[in-house]
Amino acid sequence: MGTIKLTIAYEGTEFSGYQRQAQGERTVQGELEKALQRLTGQVPKLIAAGRTDAGVHAKGQVVSFTSTARIPVDRWPAALNANLPPDIIVYQAEAVPSSFHARYSAKTKTYQYIVSRRRWPDLFLRRFSYHYPYALNVAKIREAAAALVGEHDFKGFAAAGSPVVTTVRRLERVAVEEVGEELYFTLTGNGFLYKMVRNIVGTLLLVGSGKAEPTLVREILDRGDRRAAGPTAPPQGLTLMSVEY
Amino acid sequence: MGTIKLTIAYEGTEFSGYQRQAQGERTVQGELEKALQRLTGQVPKLIAAGRTDAGVHAKGQVVSFTSTARIPVDRWPAALNANLPPDIIVYQAEAVPSSFHARYSAKTKTYQYIVSRRRWPDLFLRRFSYHYPYALNVAKIREAAAALVGEHDFKGFAAAGSPVVTTVRRLERVAVEEVGEELYFTLTGNGFLYKMVRNIVGTLLLVGSGKAEPTLVREILDRGDRRAAGPTAPPQGLTLMSVEY
Numbered sequence: 178m179g180t181i182k183l184t185i186a187y188e189g190t191e192f193s194g195y196q197r198q199a200q201g202e203r204t205v206q207g208e209l210e211k212a213l214q215r216l217t218g219q220v221p222k223l224i225a226a227g228r229t230d231a232g233v234h235a236k237g238q239v240v241s242f243t244s245t246a247r248i249p250v251d252r253w254p255a256a257l258n259a260n261l262p263p264d265i266i267v268y269q270a271e272a273v274p275s276s277f278h279a280r281y282s283a284k285t286k287t288y289q290y291i292v293s294r295r296r297w298p299d300l301f302l303r304r305f306s307y308h309y310p311y312a313l314n315v316a317k318i319r320e321a322a323a324a325l326v327g328e329h330d331f332k333g334f335a336a337a338g339s340p341v342v343t344t345v346r347r348l349e350r351v352a353v354e355e356v357g358e359e360l361y362f363t364l365t366g367n368g369f370l371y372k373m374v375r376n377i378v379g380t381l382l383l384v385g386s387g388k389a390e391p392t393l394v395r396e397i398l399d400r401g402d403r404r405a406a407g408p409t410a411p412p413q414g415l416t417l418m419s420v421e422y
Numbered sequence: 423m424g425t426i427k428l429t430i431a432y433e434g435t436e437f438s439g440y441q442r443q444a445q446g447e448r449t450v451q452g453e454l455e456k457a458l459q460r461l462t463g464q465v466p467k468l469i470a471a472g473r474t475d476a477g478v479h480a481k482g483q484v485v486s487f488t489s490t491a492r493i494p495v496d497r498w499p500a501a502l503n504a505n506l507p508p509d510i511i512v513y514q515a516e517a518v519p520s521s522f523h524a525r526y527s528a529k530t531k532t533y534q535y536i537v538s539r540r541r542w543p544d545l546f547l548r549r550f551s552y553h554y555p556y557a558l559n560v561a562k563i564r565e566a567a568a569a570l571v572g573e574h575d576f577k578g579f580a581a582a583g584s585p586v587v588t589t590v591r592r593l594e595r596v597a598v599e600e601v602g603e604e605l606y607f608t609l610t611g612n613g614f615l616y617k618m619v620r621n622i623v624g625t626l627l628l629v630g631s632g633k634a635e636p637t638l639v640r641e642i643l644d645r646g647d648r649r650a651a652g653p654t655a656p657p658q659g660l661t662l663m664s665v666e667y
Binding site: 186187188258302305 | 431432503508542543550
């Protein structure tokens with residue numbers, strides 16, 4: 178009973194994104210609603226911290242809802258997991274004040290994007306990374322990434338589609354780490370525009386490949402012109418890692 | 423032209439094992455043969471170092487064959503990968519003497535088995551590990567594992583089915599490593615009987631869970647009785663890592 182905050186993970190491979198679709202496609206929200214229906218006989222209104230796109234994964238998505246079901250809070254993960262397909266996992270459930278809102282209460286979100294630079298795809302990582310077996314100058318990528326940190330108008334890194342009041346966001350961290358033959362991009366910010374992480378990674382790869390200079394990032398921020406940015410990196414490399422409250 | 427040694431990886435999830443089946447089920451060998459047929463117009467006789475079971479993965483399986491196709495040896499991986507489904511990857515091709523035999527020339531093979539001890543499955547590892555969220559005494563597992571090293575009659579760890587001349591094998595290494603919340607079992611040996619690794623891991627988990635003492639391993643080796651061993655661990659935790667020549 179009351180408001181519940183769930184921390185969930187899912188593999189995006191076989192989902193048409195988080196959000197329920199009119200057309201009845203397979204979505205994370207749809208599967209969660211089915212599980213809640215089976216478990217409680219009710220379909221509460223679900224609020225997610227971030228609506229991930231088709232093919233994008235989550236290791237720390239947060240979903241909140243209010244339920245009248247008499248299930249002790251520590252029993253929710255097992256009860257839901259028993260009713261969910263294996264590509265969605267509920268890790269944690271917490272009782273939160275009714276004022277809690279998974280989306281509006283979030284202070285920052287952290288996304289990770291994995292680029293795999295191996296000659297051939299890694300078997301364990303192929304569903305969770307972008308296979309990019311080309312030469313990259315990591316120092317130039319880091320130089321370009323540094324220009325993204327701070328408060329900026331990220332309009333030039335946003336895809337058209339989602340109407341927003343403002344395109345100004347603050348990125349607290351843009352880390353580029355080499356782990357074996359993979360490049361891990363980790364971005365923490367107070368908000369992300371539609372396809373912003375994938376457009377940033379696509380642009381950083383353009384810089385890393387030598388097809389653009391690190392100053393391109395500054396130009397895109399200044400001009401707000403999506404056409405100057407690199408191609409949108411594919412969804413399977415992206416994972417919503419955590420939401421900070 | 424000549425004899426080719428391929429090093430390949432595959433995800434076993436959607437295969438009925440390595441070996442071609444009479445019934446026309448999806449197998450690694452079958453997919454390799456289809457790719458070779460498309461590429462060269464011929465289906466050479468394929469010899470694999472080890473015939474992995476349904477659901478078992480490989481990161482370093484070795485397959486040899488003789489071909490009259492005029493493809494330079496360094497072009498084989500790209501040419502085959504272009505004709506293979508994404509769950510099989512050819513990593514390397516080498517020209518070898520015609521006396522090379524992927525199975526009989528192998529000195530040792532190395533298998534890895536991943537047991538994931540997390541409360542709930544890890545998203546990235548769920549297809550490549552056995553989710554076992556129960557208490558385990560790793561010191562007792564190591565004690566039991568040590569008794570496996572050396573030359574023994576492993577009859578008690580073999581499943582019935584595959585006729586073999588002798589059930590004596592030599593294990594050079596049985597390592598049990600804790601990596602985060604996963605347990606990695608790594609076994610190197612001069613040969614492995616049918617389901618031997620999975621029977622060994624099942625028995626070690628029985629010991630780790632406290633349901634048997636580490637001395638059980640010695641008893642199974644001495645008695646050669648499969649019924650004393652633990653349950654066969656499921657296939658998805660097992661990966662053929664490499665074959666040493």
